[in-house]
Amino acid sequence: MPEATNVDDDRRDGVQIDLISGQRMDGMASMEKIRMILDGVHNGNIVILEEGLTPDEESKLIEVTMAEISPDEFNGIEIETYPKSSTRDSSLLGRIMGGDEPPKKLTVIGPANQIETLHKDETLISALVSRN
Amino acid sequence: MGLISGLRDSISRVTDGLFSEQEPKRIGIYGPPNAGKTTLANRIARDWTGDAIGTESHIPHETRRARRKEGVEIERNGKSVTIDIVDTPGVTTKVDYEEFTDEMDKDDAIRRSREATEGVAEAMHWLREDVDGVIYVLDSAEDPITQVNTMLIGIIESRDLPVLIFANKIDLEESSVKRIEDAFPQHKTVPLSAKEGENMDEVYGNIAEYFG
Numbered sequence: 001m002p003e004a005t006n007v008d009d010d011r012r013d014g015v016q017i018d019l020i021s022g023q024r025m026d027g028m029a030s031m032e033k034i035r036m037i038l039d040g041v042h043n044g045n046i047v048i049l050e051e052g053l054t055p056d057e058e059s060k061l062i063e064v065t066m067a068e069i070s071p072d073e074f075n076g077i078e079i080e081t082y083p084k085s086s087t088r089d090s091s092l093l094g095r096i097m098g099g100d101e102p103p104k105k106l107t108v109i110g111p112a113n114q115i116e117t118l119h120k121d122e123t124l125i126s127a128l129v130s131r132n
Numbered sequence: 133m134g135l136i137s138g139l140r141d142s143i144s145r146v147t148d149g150l151f152s153e154q155e156p157k158r159i160g161i162y163g164p165p166n167a168g169k170t171t172l173a174n175r176i177a178r179d180w181t182g183d184a185i186g187t188e189s190h191i192p193h194e195t196r197r198a199r200r201k202e203g204v205e206i207e208r209n210g211k212s213v214t215i216d217i218v219d220t221p222g223v224t225t226k227v228d229y230e231e232f233t234d235e236m237d238k239d240d241a242i243r244r245s246r247e248a249t250e251g252v253a254e255a256m257h258w259l260r261e262d263v264d265g266v267i268y269v270l271d272s273a274e275d276p277i278t279q280v281n282t283m284l285i286g287i288i289e290s291r292d293l294p295v296l297i298f299a300n301k302i303d304l305e306e307s308s309v310k311r312i313e314d315a316f317p318q319h320k321t322v323p324l325s326a327k328e329g330e331n332m333d334e335v336y337g338n339i340a341e342y343f344g
């Protein structure tokens with residue numbers, strides 16, 4: 001499977017966004033998804049998942065992120081999902097309708113030192129991405 | 133009583149003690165850094181066993197190792213429940229040592245942040261493997277709708293663990309219990325001040341009822 005390519009460092013004065021389709025995620029193992037997300041974030045990219053992660057994958061994402069934090073290099077991740085996973089979708093209706101299917105939720109993940117959530121409500125996530 | 137039957141009796145007494153019908157449930161105290169988890173764990177442990185569990189601090193990531201207090205027996209309205217309390221490190225998706233450099237020198241700040249990251253991973257591990265129920269502690273003076281809270285509650289729900297949400301720090305003026313109830317309407321929210329000991333009757337009543 002082709003990897004998301006990264007622009008050469010000297011060409012980068014913008015912010016790269018990797019938008020990953022649900023279809024592409026479907027064929028991947030949990031650890032492959034987590035690796036793909038964190039590799040992107042380590043490169044300073046913003047990773048957007050069309051369909052979110054399962055709770056188990058989110059739990060592993062937190063663990064692996066923690067293991068990779070290193071002073072002055074990587075502070076961890078900022079992550080936002082829409083719609084909110086637990087309050088609505090995965091509670092009553094989501095479970096009745098979807099069985100074990102993960103609720104479909106757009107997920108935005110970026111390096112903690114570069115992305116800052118300005119505003120978030122039921123229908124809008126507004127984030128500020130700085131270049132470095 | 134014959135020798136053999138006496139022996140049998142004492143053996144069964146020993147095994148009864150070793151494998152009592154019900155192991156105490158392990159209740160994990162979870163939540164973001166600084167919510168008051170250790171303050172709550174200490175209050176519960178002091179009220180029912182006499183000693184404390186860990187150190188409390190206004191600096192986030194004070195708890196960097198999960199700590200267990202075994203066999204805490206809580207009695208309420210004739211109901212008694214024995215639980216193990218696990219105080220866990222506050223969960224986050226990011227740790228920046230510069231957050232601590234106002235309070236300590238750089239080496240200590242870097243060490244604290246490294247231990248904090250290990251602590252978060254440990255807390256997640258306990259959640260996946262080793263707890264039977266969760267008390268989720270929130271600072272009611274802060275916005276409860278954060279990604280960490282939504283993710284963690286989602287993870288807890290997906291494991292079908294019983295969970296009580298504790299709206300802590302109700303002694304603060306900016307506290308809003310309703311904001312928490314609205315954010316997580318699917319769970320029971322119990323208001324309290326772990327520091328001042330406010331509403332502890334309801335806290336113990338709910339623990340006995342929910343985890344008993």
Ligand SMILES: Nc1nc2c(ncn2[C@@H]2O[C@H](COP(=O)(O)OP(=O)(O)OP(=O)(O)O)[C@@H](O)[C@H]2O)c(=O)[nH]1
Nearest residue numbers: 166167168169170171188189193194195222326327
């Ligand atoms: N006003 C007020 N402050 C509280 C209350 N409970 C805890 N605190 C304070 O909040 C700060 C953090 O308390 P801790 O119990 O250390 O918080 P924690 O959740 O264990 O934090 P970590 O171990 O870093 O994850 C301390 O300064 C406590 O004194 C409360 O009910 N009211």
Ligand SMILES: [Mg+2]
Nearest residue numbers: 169170194195
């Ligand atoms: Mg603590």
